[in-house]
Amino acid sequence: MSDSIIQKAKNAKAATRELVKLNTDKKNFALECIAKQLDKNRLLIKERNKLDIAYATEKGMSTALIDRLKLTDARIDGMIKVLHDVITLKDPVGEITGMNTLPNGLKVGQMRMPLGVIGIIFESRPNVCIEVASLTIKSANGVVLKGGSDAINSNICITNLIKSGLKDAGLPENAVEIVESTDRESVKELLKLKDYIDVIIPRGGLNLIRFVEENSVIPVIRHDQGICHTYIDEFANKEMAVSIAYNAKVQRPGVCNSMETLLVHEKIAKEILPMLKSEYDKANVEIRGCDKTCTLLPGIKKATSEDWDTEYLDLILSIKTVSSIDEAIDHINTHSSHHSDAIVSENYTMGMKFINEVDSAACYINASTRFTDGNEFGLGAEMGISNQKLHVRGPMGLRELTSSKYIIFGNGQIRN
Amino acid sequence: MSDSIIQKAKNAKAATRELVKLNTDKKNFALECIAKQLDKNRLLIKERNKLDIAYATEKGMSTALIDRLKLTDARIDGMIKVLHDVITLKDPVGEITGMNTLPNGLKVGQMRMPLGVIGIIFESRPNVCIEVASLTIKSANGVVLKGGSDAINSNICITNLIKSGLKDAGLPENAVEIVESTDRESVKELLKLKDYIDVIIPRGGLNLIRFVEENSVIPVIRHDQGICHTYIDEFANKEMAVSIAYNAKVQRPGVCNSMETLLVHEKIAKEILPMLKSEYDKANVEIRGCDKTCTLLPGIKKATSEDWDTEYLDLILSIKTVSSIDEAIDHINTHSSHHSDAIVSENYTMGMKFINEVDSAACYINASTRFTDGNEFGLGAEMGISNQKLHVRGPMGLRELTSSKYIIFGNGQIRN
Numbered sequence: 001m002s003d004s005i006i007q008k009a010k011n012a013k014a015a016t017r018e019l020v021k022l023n024t025d026k027k028n029f030a031l032e033c034i035a036k037q038l039d040k041n042r043l044l045i046k047e048r049n050k051l052d053i054a055y056a057t058e059k060g061m062s063t064a065l066i067d068r069l070k071l072t073d074a075r076i077d078g079m080i081k082v083l084h085d086v087i088t089l090k091d092p093v094g095e096i097t098g099m100n101t102l103p104n105g106l107k108v109g110q111m112r113m114p115l116g117v118i119g120i121i122f123e124s125r126p127n128v129c130i131e132v133a134s135l136t137i138k139s140a141n142g143v144v145l146k147g148g149s150d151a152i153n154s155n156i157c158i159t160n161l162i163k164s165g166l167k168d169a170g171l172p173e174n175a176v177e178i179v180e181s182t183d184r185e186s187v188k189e190l191l192k193l194k195d196y197i198d199v200i201i202p203r204g205g206l207n208l209i210r211f212v213e214e215n216s217v218i219p220v221i222r223h224d225q226g227i228c229h230t231y232i233d234e235f236a237n238k239e240m241a242v243s244i245a246y247n248a249k250v251q252r253p254g255v256c257n258s259m260e261t262l263l264v265h266e267k268i269a270k271e272i273l274p275m276l277k278s279e280y281d282k283a284n285v286e287i288r289g290c291d292k293t294c295t296l297l298p299g300i301k302k303a304t305s306e307d308w309d310t311e312y313l314d315l316i317l318s319i320k321t322v323s324s325i326d327e328a329i330d331h332i333n334t335h336s337s338h339h340s341d342a343i344v345s346e347n348y349t350m351g352m353k354f355i356n357e358v359d360s361a362a363c364y365i366n367a368s369t370r371f372t373d374g375n376e377f378g379l380g381a382e383m384g385i386s387n388q389k390l391h392v393r394g395p396m397g398l399r400e401l402t403s404s405k406y407i408i409f410g411n412g413q414i415r416n
Numbered sequence: 417m418s419d420s421i422i423q424k425a426k427n428a429k430a431a432t433r434e435l436v437k438l439n440t441d442k443k444n445f446a447l448e449c450i451a452k453q454l455d456k457n458r459l460l461i462k463e464r465n466k467l468d469i470a471y472a473t474e475k476g477m478s479t480a481l482i483d484r485l486k487l488t489d490a491r492i493d494g495m496i497k498v499l500h501d502v503i504t505l506k507d508p509v510g511e512i513t514g515m516n517t518l519p520n521g522l523k524v525g526q527m528r529m530p531l532g533v534i535g536i537i538f539e540s541r542p543n544v545c546i547e548v549a550s551l552t553i554k555s556a557n558g559v560v561l562k563g564g565s566d567a568i569n570s571n572i573c574i575t576n577l578i579k580s581g582l583k584d585a586g587l588p589e590n591a592v593e594i595v596e597s598t599d600r601e602s603v604k605e606l607l608k609l610k611d612y613i614d615v616i617i618p619r620g621g622l623n624l625i626r627f628v629e630e631n632s633v634i635p636v637i638r639h640d641q642g643i644c645h646t647y648i649d650e651f652a653n654k655e656m657a658v659s660i661a662y663n664a665k666v667q668r669p670g671v672c673n674s675m676e677t678l679l680v681h682e683k684i685a686k687e688i689l690p691m692l693k694s695e696y697d698k699a700n701v702e703i704r705g706c707d708k709t710c711t712l713l714p715g716i717k718k719a720t721s722e723d724w725d726t727e728y729l730d731l732i733l734s735i736k737t738v739s740s741i742d743e744a745i746d747h748i749n750t751h752s753s754h755h756s757d758a759i760v761s762e763n764y765t766m767g768m769k770f771i772n773e774v775d776s777a778a779c780y781i782n783a784s785t786r787f788t789d790g791n792e793f794g795l796g797a798e799m800g801i802s803n804q805k806l807h808v809r810g811p812m813g814l815r816e817l818t819s820s821k822y823i824i825f826g827n828g829q830i831r832n
Contacts, residue, residue, distance in 0.1 A: 020773055106783055108793050115805050198805050213633045219806045240828040247830035333433060355823050357436055367522055367826025377524050389531050389614050390635045391807040394822045406810045407771050410783025412656040414663035
């Protein structure tokens, strides 16, 4: 088994040397061929998917999770759409910027190049294979997919169709590889292959992220929690504040850009907290408050210190009353997962202070945190949302699958 | 000891919250205050430095290494010059790019922000403290310095003067911290402090780099080897080729951007190899060749397979004759440390092919690889030269000590 993972990583690395020679038309043609493979093999995909569904049902998995696994014709249409969407995106490879002529006549600039081979470790939904492969192919990267056991039959089937599409287009099939074993040991092996894999992207729960951080000798781009905040400033428009705070919590509580903690300036708390509660009550949101909040909203549950560091992903909200914007920013910089945080305020100085000082991948003034997403930001499809500071913060799209090398045009320069 | 390392990392993290509020004038003033502290404490610096020199002499360290350790008035002038140079650099913090208005009215752009706290692990020269701190202060980052045992007294003295300068300017002294213990265990501790340190930069030999990669749970920017190549194409200007190949090997063989392997197209080899050898002989360069090269240059040593992966950092050169540019690019992409590689050719297609396909941080046409350097490229001072692909390839300057977060200006937008 071990040999096969190394071999797949080697294959992907070898494929990147061919990919980097291709122009955008050829890469787009390959994405079109993959779309055709999906379209003409709908029956096969659904059959293979049934094996995963049967196993999940047998294991007693919840209907919600089984639903996420299921590949219907509508979801296959969705995957085909992703491929067509990525075809329309601007190819970042080869973009040259900052070309300057130095005093000695050397022309020095930077050119965008693929990262190389991406190792991505993900859980659940099998359509991730298409989302990831469409981006890696377009950016001339190789990829080694490592999905969870729940979707293994679907993942292998889709990967084989991707390979067929690559072959149809005359591209190296090995540009997309999949690890077929589903245990943690195979993840561990993957994390040691620094000679063949350039970047590891773990998408999943905190346990997976920690395991990857502790075991990887390859650079990692973390995609983990979203503990997002909304701060209602004393100078907020109250109706807007209620609308934004309601949307950020309730519209889709199970995703990473939804709000977990609401901060309210004490000067506005007495008036706005009851307005908020009457809205949240309609959606059955459980509120957990700090001492002051409990005084203003009698009957709610008291928040513990753990609450401030919890990603509920559910209709639960912790609320803290603060005495200044500095206290709010300090709370956010301490407890946020540095994902998405918002201020609601009509005051210019407060808004700019928040934007400048909050250390998160997305800092909002007067909008719901729910917009943090590659598609919403106009980047197109995304590999995930990065929680770290190196290379990329927030949505990781096509462009972030490249980095810049220096190119230097000389006419015989030597160093003195 | 353990508590003190954690405490220092915590202190640096806390200081970053203050640094990010400062405008460029205030940060430049602090650099000026540090320059004054160095200038008025020359005697103290030289006295402390003498302790390191005495210990090094006692240990029997080579005179060359002792010379690198030594802090003279000229070297103190050099450190003061670094501070003044960094004052003149453009502050990257707060730069906003790509601000677009989305169909829903949200204005989305990206703003450059400090990375946070940098942990830098370095060996030898004590002036590194000033080079690093000047860049981290100007970019509003905190830093935890971890130098080698050889320069520990000098490093601590310089760091204390940096802290005095920060204090003089009213900035938090804890923005620059130094780990005073010099063992590997303290490095190991540092590599676990992911709650306080955002990026680790190891500068040193391969052993240090491997140790850091294997033990760090914090993202690492590697600064390691330079196995650099020059490829003399069949269409090269021969005089230019000899001049560049000579400069890349001989001008300063002990640094990472010097050439270790020369590749020569077989169609030009017979003519150019004797020209090269007669030049290299004057500088006592030892040549190790592949079979073909040995036939063309009788009497030279035969290269082993190890030679192609060796960073000599010395007057030794391996030479391989290749039958095509593809063979040259393939050799480079397999054996290069992805640092700096050059082609010498008058042919447009060959030059562009080399630039597009070679996977190295700096790709040259018709110039010596010796130019890969932050100062030479016009970036000013540098933290080092990155050998990895994430975030930064090649010289890491002031700008690369920042990354971009998204900023979003709304007027009440919520997600449907």
